[in-house]
Amino acid sequence: MSRNARLIYSPDYTQYYFHDDHPFNQRRLLLTHDLMSSYGILKDADILAPRPATDEELALVHDPRYIQFVRDQGHSEHELPQAASYGLGTEDVPCFSNMHEASSLIVGGTLNAVDAVMSGQAKHAFNPAGGLHHAFRGRASGFCIYNDCSVAIAYLRKNWNARVLYIDTDAHHGDGVQWAFYDDPHVLTVSIHETGKYLFPGTGNLSERGDGSGYGYSVNVPLDAFTEDDSFLEVYDELVSNLAAGFKPDVILTQNGCDAHAYDPLTHLSCSMKIYQAIPRLAHRLAHEYCDGRWIAVGGGGYDIWRVVPRAWTLVWSEMSDQPLTDGSLPEAWLKRWQPETDLPLPPRLFDEPFPTIPRRAEITEKNRLTLERAMLHAPTGSEK
Structure with missing residues:
Protein backbone atom coordinates (compact mmCIF):
# COMPACT_ATOMS: atom_id res chain seq x y z
CA MET A 1 0.00 0.00 0.00
CA SER A 2 1.19 3.51 -0.80
CA ARG A 3 1.99 5.69 2.20
CA ASN A 4 2.04 8.80 0.03
CA ALA A 5 -1.46 9.77 1.17
CA ARG A 6 -2.85 10.83 4.52
CA LEU A 7 -6.45 11.06 5.71
CA ILE A 8 -7.17 13.81 8.23
CA TYR A 9 -9.85 12.41 10.50
CA SER A 10 -11.27 12.38 14.00
CA PRO A 11 -14.70 11.39 15.34
CA ASP A 12 -14.60 14.80 17.04
CA TYR A 13 -15.55 16.25 13.65
CA THR A 14 -19.15 15.30 14.48
CA GLN A 15 -19.21 18.14 17.03
CA TYR A 16 -19.92 20.42 14.07
CA TYR A 17 -23.62 19.79 14.57
CA PHE A 18 -26.60 22.07 14.03
CA HIS A 19 -29.61 19.90 14.98
CA ASP A 20 -31.20 16.56 14.14
CA ASP A 21 -33.28 17.87 11.23
CA LEU A 35 -16.64 2.11 4.62
CA MET A 36 -12.98 2.88 3.87
CA SER A 37 -11.95 0.60 6.73
CA SER A 38 -14.37 -2.12 5.66
CA TYR A 39 -12.78 -2.14 2.21
CA GLY A 40 -9.37 -2.54 3.83
CA ILE A 41 -7.97 0.58 2.17
CA LEU A 42 -7.60 2.63 5.35
CA LYS A 43 -5.16 1.78 8.14
CA ASP A 44 -4.33 3.60 11.36
CA ALA A 45 -0.98 4.62 9.90
CA PRO A 64 -11.07 39.03 14.00
CA GLU A 79 -28.73 33.90 20.31
CA LEU A 80 -27.74 37.54 20.37
CA PRO A 81 -29.76 40.05 18.30
CA GLN A 82 -26.78 40.85 16.07
CA ALA A 83 -26.13 37.18 15.22
CA ALA A 84 -28.05 37.48 11.95
CA SER A 85 -25.74 40.26 10.80
CA TYR A 86 -22.97 37.66 10.92
CA GLY A 87 -25.08 35.07 9.11
CA LEU A 88 -25.59 33.12 12.33
CA GLY A 89 -28.77 32.05 14.08
CA THR A 90 -30.43 31.53 10.69
CA GLU A 91 -32.19 28.49 9.27
CA ASP A 92 -29.08 27.60 7.29
CA VAL A 93 -26.54 28.27 10.05
CA PRO A 94 -28.15 27.89 13.48
CA CYS A 95 -25.97 28.57 16.49
CA PHE A 96 -24.78 25.63 18.55
CA SER A 97 -22.61 25.09 21.59
CA ASN A 98 -18.85 25.34 21.09
CA MET A 99 -19.26 26.22 17.44
CA HIS A 100 -15.91 28.04 17.33
CA GLU A 101 -14.10 24.98 18.64
CA ALA A 102 -15.89 22.61 16.25
CA SER A 103 -15.38 24.93 13.26
CA SER A 104 -11.73 25.70 13.96
CA LEU A 105 -10.99 21.96 14.25
CA ILE A 106 -12.18 21.49 10.66
CA VAL A 107 -10.01 24.38 9.47
CA GLY A 108 -7.05 23.03 11.40
CA GLY A 109 -7.61 19.65 9.79
CA THR A 110 -7.27 21.19 6.35
CA LEU A 111 -4.15 23.07 7.47
CA ASN A 112 -2.70 19.78 8.71
CA ALA A 113 -3.33 18.42 5.22
CA VAL A 114 -1.49 21.41 3.76
CA ASP A 115 1.45 20.96 6.12
CA ALA A 116 1.69 17.24 5.38
CA VAL A 117 1.83 17.86 1.65
CA MET A 118 4.02 20.95 1.58
CA SER A 119 6.54 19.51 4.06
CA GLY A 120 6.91 16.39 1.98
CA GLN A 121 5.48 14.12 4.66
CA ALA A 122 2.95 12.98 2.06
CA LYS A 123 2.28 13.68 -1.60
CA HIS A 124 -1.46 13.93 -1.02
CA ALA A 125 -3.83 14.53 1.90
CA PHE A 126 -7.61 14.43 2.26
CA ASN A 127 -9.71 16.15 4.93
CA PRO A 128 -13.29 14.96 4.27
CA ALA A 129 -14.68 17.25 6.98
CA GLY A 130 -13.43 20.29 5.05
CA GLY A 131 -14.81 21.97 1.98
CA LEU A 132 -16.84 24.65 3.79
CA HIS A 133 -16.61 26.93 0.79
CA HIS A 134 -19.50 29.37 1.41
CA ALA A 135 -18.23 31.27 4.48
CA PHE A 136 -17.08 34.86 3.94
CA ARG A 137 -14.65 37.15 5.74
CA GLY A 138 -17.20 38.29 8.31
CA ARG A 139 -20.27 36.16 7.69
CA ALA A 140 -21.41 32.56 7.85
CA SER A 141 -23.35 31.20 4.89
CA GLY A 142 -24.66 27.96 3.45
CA PHE A 143 -23.98 25.73 6.49
CA CYS A 144 -20.41 27.11 6.68
CA ILE A 145 -19.02 29.09 9.63
CA TYR A 146 -15.31 29.28 8.76
CA ASN A 147 -14.02 28.74 5.24
CA ASP A 148 -11.28 26.13 5.52
CA CYS A 149 -10.63 26.24 1.76
CA SER A 150 -9.92 29.97 1.78
CA VAL A 151 -7.81 29.79 4.93
CA ALA A 152 -5.78 26.95 3.42
CA ILE A 153 -5.15 28.91 0.22
CA ALA A 154 -4.13 32.02 2.16
CA TYR A 155 -1.86 29.82 4.29
CA LEU A 156 -0.27 28.37 1.16
CA ARG A 157 0.28 31.85 -0.26
CA LYS A 158 1.77 33.21 2.97
CA ASN A 159 4.05 30.35 3.89
CA TRP A 160 5.06 28.91 0.51
CA ASN A 161 4.23 31.68 -1.98
CA ALA A 162 2.49 28.93 -3.93
CA ARG A 163 0.44 29.24 -7.07
CA VAL A 164 -2.79 27.46 -6.15
CA LEU A 165 -5.24 25.79 -8.51
CA TYR A 166 -8.55 25.43 -6.64
CA ILE A 167 -11.03 23.06 -8.29
CA ASP A 168 -14.57 22.97 -6.89
CA THR A 169 -16.99 20.33 -8.20
CA ASP A 170 -19.69 20.82 -5.58
CA ALA A 171 -23.15 21.32 -7.08
CA HIS A 172 -23.24 24.69 -5.31
CA HIS A 173 -20.99 27.50 -6.51
CA GLY A 174 -17.81 27.98 -4.48
CA ASP A 175 -18.63 31.60 -3.80
CA GLY A 176 -16.71 32.22 -0.59
CA VAL A 177 -13.43 31.02 -2.08
CA GLN A 178 -13.93 32.88 -5.34
CA GLY A 196 -27.66 29.40 -9.77
CA LYS A 197 -30.95 30.09 -11.52
CA TYR A 198 -32.75 27.83 -9.05
CA LEU A 199 -30.03 26.90 -6.57
CA PHE A 200 -28.20 28.56 -3.66
CA PRO A 201 -26.14 30.72 -3.67
CA GLY A 202 -27.34 32.07 -7.03
CA THR A 203 -23.85 33.10 -8.12
CA GLY A 204 -21.15 31.53 -10.28
CA ASN A 205 -22.15 33.15 -13.55
CA LEU A 206 -19.90 33.22 -16.59
CA SER A 207 -19.40 36.96 -16.10
CA GLU A 208 -17.64 36.40 -12.74
CA ARG A 209 -14.10 36.28 -14.09
CA GLY A 210 -12.05 38.11 -11.47
CA ASP A 211 -11.03 41.72 -10.98
CA GLY A 212 -7.94 43.83 -11.63
CA SER A 213 -4.80 41.72 -11.98
CA GLY A 214 -6.96 38.71 -11.09
CA TYR A 215 -9.17 39.07 -14.15
CA GLY A 216 -9.44 35.69 -15.84
CA TYR A 217 -8.43 33.79 -12.71
CA SER A 218 -11.99 33.02 -11.64
CA VAL A 219 -13.55 30.47 -13.96
CA ASN A 220 -17.14 29.32 -13.63
CA VAL A 221 -19.12 26.73 -15.56
CA PRO A 222 -22.78 26.82 -14.48
CA LEU A 223 -24.24 23.52 -15.67
CA ASP A 224 -27.82 23.11 -16.74
CA ALA A 225 -30.13 21.34 -14.29
CA PHE A 226 -30.34 17.55 -14.81
CA THR A 227 -26.83 17.32 -16.26
CA GLU A 228 -25.74 13.67 -16.40
CA ASP A 229 -22.36 11.95 -16.07
CA ASP A 230 -21.10 12.20 -19.64
CA SER A 231 -21.74 15.92 -19.99
CA PHE A 232 -20.38 16.68 -16.52
CA LEU A 233 -17.15 14.79 -17.19
CA GLU A 234 -16.77 16.24 -20.69
CA VAL A 235 -16.82 19.73 -19.20
CA TYR A 236 -14.61 18.78 -16.25
CA ASP A 237 -11.94 17.01 -18.30
CA GLU A 238 -11.57 19.69 -20.94
CA LEU A 239 -11.73 22.63 -18.55
CA VAL A 240 -9.44 21.38 -15.82
CA SER A 241 -6.87 19.82 -18.15
CA ASN A 242 -6.49 23.02 -20.17
CA LEU A 243 -6.40 25.33 -17.17
CA ALA A 244 -3.79 23.24 -15.37
CA ALA A 245 -1.63 23.22 -18.50
CA GLY A 246 -1.86 27.00 -18.79
CA PHE A 247 -1.65 27.99 -15.12
CA LYS A 248 1.03 25.46 -14.09
CA PRO A 249 0.17 25.42 -10.39
CA HIS A 261 -25.50 12.99 -7.50
CA ALA A 262 -29.05 12.25 -8.64
CA TYR A 263 -30.00 11.12 -5.13
CA ASP A 264 -29.06 14.40 -3.47
CA PRO A 265 -32.14 16.05 -1.93
CA LEU A 266 -30.99 19.66 -2.32
CA THR A 267 -29.82 19.87 -5.95
CA HIS A 268 -31.06 19.12 -9.45
CA LEU A 269 -28.14 17.42 -11.21
CA SER A 270 -28.40 13.82 -12.35
CA CYS A 271 -24.95 12.31 -11.99
CA SER A 272 -24.04 8.87 -10.70
CA MET A 273 -21.16 7.48 -8.68
CA LYS A 274 -19.14 7.30 -11.91
CA ILE A 275 -18.06 10.94 -11.67
CA TYR A 276 -16.69 10.51 -8.14
CA GLN A 277 -14.03 8.16 -9.40
CA ALA A 278 -13.22 10.25 -12.49
CA ILE A 279 -12.95 13.60 -10.68
CA PRO A 280 -10.13 12.65 -8.27
CA ARG A 281 -8.44 10.46 -10.89
CA LEU A 282 -7.81 13.45 -13.17
CA ALA A 283 -6.80 15.70 -10.26
CA HIS A 284 -4.33 13.02 -9.16
CA ARG A 285 -2.77 12.81 -12.61
CA LEU A 286 -2.50 16.59 -12.97
CA ALA A 287 -0.92 16.93 -9.53
CA HIS A 288 1.88 14.58 -10.56
CA GLU A 289 2.20 16.24 -13.96
CA TYR A 290 2.51 19.83 -12.71
CA CYS A 291 2.99 19.87 -8.92
CA ASP A 292 5.32 17.00 -8.04
CA ARG A 311 -19.26 5.79 -1.51
CA ALA A 312 -18.14 9.06 -3.12
CA TRP A 313 -15.48 9.93 -0.57
CA THR A 314 -14.28 6.35 -0.33
CA LEU A 315 -13.62 6.63 -4.07
CA VAL A 316 -11.67 9.87 -3.51
CA TRP A 317 -9.49 8.14 -0.93
CA SER A 318 -9.04 5.02 -3.07
CA GLU A 319 -7.73 7.12 -5.95
CA MET A 320 -5.55 9.30 -3.72
CA SER A 321 -3.98 6.31 -1.97
CA ASP A 322 -3.37 4.33 -5.19
CA GLN A 323 -5.85 1.64 -4.20
CA PRO A 324 -8.42 1.95 -7.02
CA LEU A 325 -11.68 0.15 -6.44
CA THR A 326 -13.75 -1.60 -9.08
CA ASP A 327 -17.47 -2.13 -9.01
CA GLY A 328 -18.85 -4.87 -6.85
CA SER A 329 -20.87 -5.48 -3.72
CA LEU A 330 -20.31 -3.15 -0.81
CA PRO A 331 -18.71 -4.85 2.22
CA GLU A 332 -21.33 -6.97 3.95
CA ALA A 333 -20.17 -5.89 7.40
CA TRP A 334 -20.74 -2.23 6.51
CA LEU A 335 -24.21 -2.90 5.14
CA LYS A 336 -25.20 -4.89 8.22
CA ARG A 337 -23.85 -2.25 10.58
CA TRP A 338 -25.61 0.73 9.04
CA GLN A 339 -28.81 -0.52 7.40
CA PRO A 340 -30.65 -0.68 10.76
CA GLU A 341 -29.89 3.03 11.25
CA THR A 342 -31.88 4.27 8.23
CA ASP A 343 -35.16 3.63 6.45
CA LEU A 344 -33.46 4.19 3.09
CA PRO A 345 -32.27 0.99 1.42
CA LEU A 346 -28.48 1.19 1.28
CA PRO A 347 -27.02 0.64 -2.19
CA PRO A 348 -25.76 -2.91 -2.59
CA ARG A 349 -22.87 -1.98 -4.92
CA LEU A 350 -20.12 0.61 -5.12
CA PHE A 351 -21.37 2.01 -8.43
CA ASP A 352 -24.94 2.76 -9.44
CA GLU A 353 -27.08 0.84 -11.85
CA PRO A 354 -27.77 3.01 -14.93
CA PHE A 355 -30.31 5.74 -14.27
CA PRO A 356 -33.10 6.50 -16.75
CA THR A 357 -31.95 8.88 -19.48
CA ILE A 358 -33.09 12.47 -19.06
CA PRO A 359 -35.46 13.45 -21.93
CA ARG A 360 -33.55 16.69 -22.65
CA ARG A 361 -30.15 15.02 -22.60
CA ALA A 362 -28.96 16.20 -26.04
CA GLU A 363 -30.15 19.75 -25.40
CA ILE A 364 -28.49 19.86 -21.96
CA THR A 365 -25.24 18.49 -23.35
CA GLU A 366 -25.09 21.08 -26.11
CA LYS A 367 -25.93 23.91 -23.73
CA ASN A 368 -23.14 22.82 -21.38
CA ARG A 369 -20.68 22.71 -24.30
CA LEU A 370 -21.53 26.28 -25.22
CA THR A 371 -21.19 27.36 -21.59
CA LEU A 372 -17.77 25.71 -21.41
CA GLU A 373 -16.65 27.42 -24.59
CA ARG A 374 -17.60 30.80 -23.17
CA ALA A 375 -15.98 30.05 -19.82
CA MET A 376 -12.67 29.29 -21.53
CA LEU A 377 -12.53 32.60 -23.42
CA HIS A 378 -10.45 34.44 -20.82
CA ALA A 379 -8.61 31.48 -19.27
CA PRO A 380 -5.07 32.37 -18.12
CA THR A 381 -2.13 31.33 -20.25
CA GLY A 382 0.33 30.92 -17.38
CA SER A 383 2.76 33.42 -18.91
CA GLU A 384 2.45 35.58 -15.79
CA LYS A 385 4.57 33.16 -13.77
Missing part, protein backbone atom coordinates in the same frame (compact mmCIF):
# COMPACT_ATOMS: atom_id res chain seq x y z
CA HIS A 22 -30.54 19.93 9.58
CA PRO A 23 -29.42 18.62 6.16
CA PHE A 24 -25.73 19.11 7.04
CA ASN A 25 -25.04 15.99 9.06
CA GLN A 26 -21.47 15.04 9.90
CA ARG A 27 -22.53 11.53 10.75
CA ARG A 28 -21.67 11.02 7.10
CA LEU A 29 -18.00 11.07 8.15
CA LEU A 30 -18.50 8.11 10.47
CA LEU A 31 -20.12 6.13 7.66
CA THR A 32 -17.34 7.11 5.26
CA HIS A 33 -14.51 6.21 7.63
CA ASP A 34 -16.17 2.88 8.32
CA ASP A 46 -2.77 6.55 7.15
CA ILE A 47 -4.62 8.83 9.57
CA LEU A 48 -3.49 12.18 10.91
CA ALA A 49 -5.57 13.79 13.65
CA PRO A 50 -6.78 17.35 13.10
CA ARG A 51 -5.86 20.21 15.40
CA PRO A 52 -7.68 23.50 16.00
CA ALA A 53 -6.72 26.39 13.78
CA THR A 54 -5.36 29.35 15.71
CA ASP A 55 -7.05 32.74 15.65
CA GLU A 56 -4.07 34.06 13.71
CA GLU A 57 -4.58 31.39 11.05
CA LEU A 58 -8.32 32.04 10.84
CA ALA A 59 -7.59 35.76 10.51
CA LEU A 60 -5.74 35.12 7.26
CA VAL A 61 -9.26 35.22 5.81
CA HIS A 62 -11.76 36.03 8.56
CA ASP A 63 -12.34 39.32 10.39
CA ARG A 65 -14.35 40.55 15.21
CA TYR A 66 -16.24 37.77 13.47
CA ILE A 67 -13.98 35.12 15.00
CA GLN A 68 -14.57 36.56 18.46
CA PHE A 69 -18.32 36.70 17.90
CA VAL A 70 -18.41 33.05 16.83
CA ARG A 71 -16.46 32.12 19.96
CA ASP A 72 -18.68 34.17 22.27
CA GLN A 73 -21.94 33.06 20.68
CA GLY A 74 -20.98 29.41 20.98
CA HIS A 75 -20.73 29.85 24.73
CA SER A 76 -23.89 31.86 25.33
CA GLU A 77 -27.30 30.49 26.20
CA HIS A 78 -29.26 32.73 23.84
CA TRP A 179 -14.56 36.23 -3.70
CA ALA A 180 -11.67 35.81 -1.25
CA PHE A 181 -9.18 35.65 -4.14
CA TYR A 182 -11.06 37.52 -6.83
CA ASP A 183 -8.16 39.89 -7.58
CA ASP A 184 -5.26 37.46 -7.05
CA PRO A 185 -3.57 36.13 -10.21
CA HIS A 186 -1.69 33.53 -8.14
CA VAL A 187 -4.91 31.72 -7.23
CA LEU A 188 -7.00 30.22 -10.01
CA THR A 189 -10.46 29.32 -8.73
CA VAL A 190 -12.46 26.92 -10.88
CA SER A 191 -16.07 26.04 -10.05
CA ILE A 192 -18.23 23.58 -11.97
CA HIS A 193 -21.70 23.73 -10.44
CA GLU A 194 -25.40 23.71 -11.12
CA THR A 195 -26.62 27.02 -12.49
CA ASP A 250 2.52 24.60 -7.53
CA VAL A 251 -0.25 22.79 -5.66
CA ILE A 252 -3.80 21.65 -6.38
CA LEU A 253 -6.64 21.95 -3.86
CA THR A 254 -9.85 20.13 -4.77
CA GLN A 255 -13.23 20.57 -3.12
CA ASN A 256 -15.08 17.29 -3.51
CA GLY A 257 -18.69 18.03 -2.71
CA CYS A 258 -20.80 15.08 -3.85
CA ASP A 259 -24.21 16.74 -4.14
CA ALA A 260 -24.26 16.55 -7.93
CA GLY A 293 2.23 15.28 -6.69
CA ARG A 294 1.14 18.06 -4.32
CA TRP A 295 -2.62 17.55 -3.97
CA ILE A 296 -4.87 18.52 -1.08
CA ALA A 297 -8.48 17.37 -1.12
CA VAL A 298 -11.40 18.36 1.09
CA GLY A 299 -15.03 17.25 1.29
CA GLY A 300 -17.95 19.64 0.88
CA GLY A 301 -21.63 19.26 0.16
CA GLY A 302 -23.43 15.93 0.16
CA TYR A 303 -26.81 15.55 1.80
CA ASP A 304 -27.71 11.95 1.08
CA ILE A 305 -25.46 10.77 3.87
CA TRP A 306 -26.41 7.10 3.52
CA ARG A 307 -26.37 6.30 -0.19
CA VAL A 308 -23.97 8.85 -1.68
CA VAL A 309 -21.39 10.42 0.62
CA PRO A 310 -19.68 7.28 1.95
